[in-house]
Structure formats: C-alpha cells, structure tokens
Amino acid sequence: AQRVTQPEKLLSVFKGAPVELKCNYSYSGSPELFWYVQYSRQRLQLLLRHISRESIKGFTADLNKGETSFHLKKPFAQEEDSAMYYCALPNAGGTSYGKLTFGQGTILTVHP
Amino acid sequence: NAGVMQNPRHLVRRRGQEARLRCSPMKGHSHVYWYRQLPEEGLKFMVYLQKENIIDESGMPKERFSAEFPKEGPSILRIQQVVRGDSAAYFCASSPVQGAGSNYGYTFGSGTRLTVV
Numbered sequence: 001a002q003r004v005t006q007p008e009k010l011l012s013v014f015k016g017a018p019v020e021l022k023c024n025y026s027y028s029g030s031p032e033l034f035w036y037v038q039y040s041r042q043r044l045q046l047l048l049r050h051i052s053r054e055s056i057k058g059f060t061a062d063l064n065k066g067e068t069s070f071h072l073k074k075p076f077a078q079e080e081d082s083a084m085y086y087c088a089l090p091n092a093g094g095t096s097y098g099k100l101t102f103g104q105g106t107i108l109t110v111h112p
Numbered sequence: 113n114a115g116v117m118q119n120p121r122h123l124v125r126r127r128g129q130e131a132r133l134r135c136s137p138m139k140g141h142s143h144v145y146w147y148r149q150l151p152e153e154g155l156k157f158m159v160y161l162q163k164e165n166i167i168d169e170s171g172m173p174k175e176r177f178s179a180e181f182p183k184e185g186p187s188i189l190r191i192q193q194v195v196r197g198d199s200a201a202y203f204c205a206s207s208p209v210q211g212a213g214s215n216y217g218y219t220f221g222s223g224t225r226l227t228v229v
Contacts, residue, residue, distance in 0.1 A: 006154075043116075044155075044203065044220040086154060099145060099168060100218070104154040 002027045004089050006103035013077050014111050021072040021106045023061075023087030031089055033070040034100070035061055038084040047072075047085070057081070077110045084108075116141075116206050117186075118221035125194045125228050133224045136186040137206030141219075144187045146179060149201040149223070158202075161187055194228045201225050 003026045013019050025031060035047040048056045050063045050070060061072045070087060087103040117136040125131050137144050146158040148171075157171040161181035172179065176194075181187040191198055203223045 043222040044205075046218070099157045099160055099171075100147075100155075101157070102147075102155040 002089055002091065002101055004087050004101050004103040006085075006087055006106050008106050009104065010107050010109070012109045012111060015079055016076050019074050019077040019081070019108065019110075021085050021087075021108065023070045023072065023103055025068050025070065025087070025089055027068075027089060031063070033061075033063060034088045034090075035059070035070075035072050036086040036088055036102075038086070038105075040083070044086070077108075079110045079112055082108055082110045114138075116204055116219050116221035118202075118204050118224050120224060121222065123224055123226045125226065127195060127228055128193050131191040131194050131198070131226055131228075133189040133191075133202050133204075133226070134186045135189070135204030135206075135221060137204075138208075138219055141206035141208050143207045143209065144181050145205045145207075145218070146187075146189050147203045147205065149203060151200070155203065158189070191226075194226070196228050199226055199228045 005024045007022050033050045036044045037047045038044045047059060048054055048061060050061060059072055059074045061070050063070050084105050084107050086105050088100040091099050116138055119134050123131055135144060142163050144161045147155040148158055149155050159172050159179045160168040161179060163181055164183050176192045178190045189202060201223045204221045205218050207218045
C-alpha cells in the first residue's frame with residue numbers, strides 16, 4: 001500500500017534561516033508527488049508538484065527515488081511561510097485514482 | 113468562478129443530532145472528494161463521487177456516514193447521530209476529470225469545522 005510519511009510534526013526556524021520539510025513515501029511505480037500548504041484557517045492550496053519542477057514562493061522540492069523522498073526546501077524562510085504543509089501522493093489507478101494520500105502534516109513556524 | 117464552496121463554515125451539533133455538510137464544486141467539475149482532518153492529524157480520504165455515483169467510499173466509516181452528489185445541487189456529506197469523535201474539519205475538493213494527478217489539478221474548499229458538544 002502506498003504511504004506518505006512526514007516525520008516532523010512541528011518545525012521552528014528563525015526568519016532568514018534555511019528550512020527543509022521532510023517527506024518520504026512508499027509507492028510501487030513512478031510516483032507523482034505534491035506539496036500542499038494550509039495557512040491558518042484557510043483552504044489547502046497546491047504549493048508545487050514535482051513534475052513541473054517549478055519554484056513557488058521560493059520553495060523547491062526534488063524527487064529522490066533512491067531515498068524515496070520529496071523534501072521541501074527554502075533557503076531563506078519568511079514569517080509568512082508559517083503554515084501547515086502536507087506532502088501528498090495520488091493513487092495509482094482504478095477507482096482509487098482520484099484520491100490523494102496525505103502525510104501527517106508539518107506545522108512550520110517562522111520566528112521574527 | 114467562485115471556487116469550491118463549502119457551507120456552513122462552522123457547524124455545532126449536540127451529540128445524537130444529524131450534521132449535513134454541503135459542497136458545491138467549481139463550475140464544470142463533476143468529480144468531488146471529501147476528506148476529514150481530525151485534530152492533531154493529517155487529512156484522510158473519505159469518499160469520491162461523481163454525479164449520481166459513489167466511486168470510492170473506502171475511507172468512510174461504516175455506520176452513520178453517507179455521501180451523495182445528485183444530478184442537481186451540491187454534494188452532501190451526512191453524519192447521523194453525531195458523537196464527540198466526529199468533531200473535525202471536513203474538506204471537499206473537486207476536479208474536472210478523474211485524478212488529483214491530472215494536469216487539471218484538484219481544488220479544495222475552505223472546509224466545514226464541525227464541533228460536537
């Protein structure tokens with residue numbers, strides 16, 4: 001069964017410091033991974049997806065198939081980055097194709 | 113396009129009452145997904161529906177929970193005889209085609225926060 005693990009429930013950094021939110025997955029096949037962000041009491045928003053290899057709000061994430069990881073990184077954290085971050089994996093196929101498997105989420109707090 | 117609309121935003125129910133949560137997908141989206149976010153936990157898939165059909169309800173509790181997406185009107189997640197453990201945020205997402213991994217993406221609503229007292 002596919003699985004997404006975010007080992008850190010809470011992560012605190014100071015403004016301007018680098019930040020890395022960890023995500024590991026288990027999946028048979030070639031995965032497609034996402035990072036979603038949820039600012040306080042707002043809807044989940046797609047932050048980035050690995051196939052587009054883009055940088056959004058200074059965040060990047062690289063898929064490492066050898067380590068089965070998709071860590072989210074930003075070189076200089078900002079206070080407005082404080083939010084809940086979810087790593088997610090779509091199901092492979094069949095009737096389950098529509099759904100996402102989410103990690104447990106990491107609450108990032110950026111201190112001034 | 114107003115996006116995915118969920119109402120109410122907040123719902124308080126006494127134990128034993130029924131809770132009805134509504135989700136209006138984005139215009140042109142015929143695929144609806146419900147997720148539950150329990151306190152201190154991540155999001156868990158509940159059910160995937162298309163118009164008039166339940167495609168995957170593997171995440172739905174066996175009792176008291178039901179979902180529908182009629183030909184006309186919003187998708188409804190219904191919880192009968194609510195208990196304190198049902199207190200959570202319930203999120204709906206929609207997409208125009210099957211699959212969160214499609215290029216069309218997956219849009220979430222703002223959620224309904226259910227509190228059972």
